[in-house]
Amino acid sequence: GHVEIAVRAASLNFRDVVHVKYLKEKNLPFIPCSDCVGIVTRCGRNTNLKPGDRVCPLFFPHWDTGRPSNPLALRGALGGANALEGGMTQGVLRERLEAHEKTLIKIPDYLTDAEASTLPCAGVTAWSALTDFSLDKLKPGSTILLQGTGGVSLFCLQFAKALQLKVIITSSSDAKLKRAKDLGADAGINYRTNAKWGKEAYKLSNGGVDVVVDVGGAGTLTHALDAVRVGGRIMMVGNLA
Ligand SMILES: NC(=O)c1ccc[n+]([C@@H]2O[C@H](COP(=O)([O-])OP(=O)(O)OC[C@H]3O[C@@H](n4cnc5c(N)ncnc54)[C@H](OP(=O)(O)O)[C@@H]3O)[C@@H](O)[C@H]2O)c1
Structure with missing residues (x-):
């Protein structure tokens, strides 16, 4: 269910500035930013996405629809405090990243990469x-x-x-x-x-x-x-x- 994406655009939110400002040496390595658009470059077994698809990562990878069912669904926002604490949810300010396809959403053709990259945090x-x-x-x-x-x-x-x-x-x-x-x-x-x-x-x-x-x-x-x-x-x- 995992795919690799090549990041084509990333957008900045206030939280990204805050996280970098309070970054301490003990928290490194830390990759900031939650919002991007990427193009799928490689797919693992059993994936519905295919190479060439344009996708956005979900801001909360464990919360994909409806009201959050429990507080754990809100943990692990990409490139956020969880990563600063040594968690697994590093951010998107990199050339390539790997993610489960359930944590990605396809982008409609009428949005440019830059436009769509502003949606996950501020837009939603x-x-x-x-x-x-x-x-x-x-x-x-x-x-x-x-x-x-x-x-x-x-x-x-x-x-x-x-x-x-x-x-x-x-x-x-x-x-x-x-x-x-x-x-x-x-x-x-x-x-x-x-x-x-x-x-x-x-x-x-x-x-x-x-x-x-x-x-x-x-x-x-x-x-x-x-x-x-x-x-x-x-x-x-x-x-x-
Ligand atoms: N709860 C959530 O899920 C959620 C999601 C997204 C964002 N947020 C939070 O919402 C806030 C806004 O985020 P953002 O990404 O939109 O920020 P942003 O793009 O960085 O917004 C910055 C703008 O906020 C205005 N501002 C700054 N200080 C202000 C003050 N003292 N009084 C009134 N306006 C002030 C300024 O507008 P002017 O230049 O026009 O004065 C500034 O340009 C942040 O605190 C962020 O952490 C929360």
């Missing part, structure tokens, strides 16, 4: 935050507040517009806010020049936003609480701030 997280866990709070015209213009937030912006939501997005940069508006954001708030950006989002949404995707954590939660409506939802995703 954003999709889950807006659909699996929040759809009961969101209908066309509902308002969502996104924080910063990183990978997760920009995926959320694009999925939110596809769901016909109103998007308020924050950034430390007016130029990035303009770019976010070009991508469909309805309103932008500079969180550097407007320290009360949660209250501003509340005003802009006429009684509070329906969902906040909070990627900041401790440093942004009070602002998320200022912004959200009674009965709304705050998705706790990250710890940037």
Whole structure:
């Protein structure tokens, strides 16, 4: 069931930066990064994949569908803390890697290698935050507040517009806010020049936003609480701030 893939594109997430930053000599060898696209070069016995197939590794190799059945399914994210602790899940920043085909997913032709390589961590997280866990709070015209213009937030912006939501997005940069508006954001708030950006989002949404995707954590939660409506939802995703 195992195949070898040649890596053709890899994408960076915030976690990759954190893992490398806190890397200690005792943790070597360590291969960072979880997200890539590769082309199958060799197949073991009993595989459904064939040479030439383009694939992405799953971020969590032991969790392929549905809700995770037990905490062990969430262990071993590629190129993550488990590898730092000497575990078996080294990352993808290498030329070739070997994996069981159950931990890989085929990529449709309409996505380039670089595009598809951004999906496993940031893309699937954003999709889950807006659909699996929040759809009961969101209908066309509902308002969502996104924080910063990183990978997760920009995926959320694009999925939110596809769901016909109103998007308020924050950034430390007016130029990035303009770019976010070009991508469909309805309103932008500079969180550097407007320290009360949660209250501003509340005003802009006429009684509070329906969902906040909070990627900041401790440093942004009070602002998320200022912004959200009674009965709304705050998705706790990250710890940037
Ligand atoms: N729970 C999960 O499954 C999961 C999955 C993926 C990611 N995460 C977490 O989600 C967070 C975002 O990940 P990412 O990969 O999207 O990050 P990223 O691409 O590195 O995003 C960086 C951006 O975040 C914004 N930012 C930084 N500090 C901020 C602050 N104090 N307040 C508001 N925004 C701030 C900045 O936007 P501007 O430049 O526009 O200011 C920055 O450019 C991370 O903490 C990551 O670990 C969790």
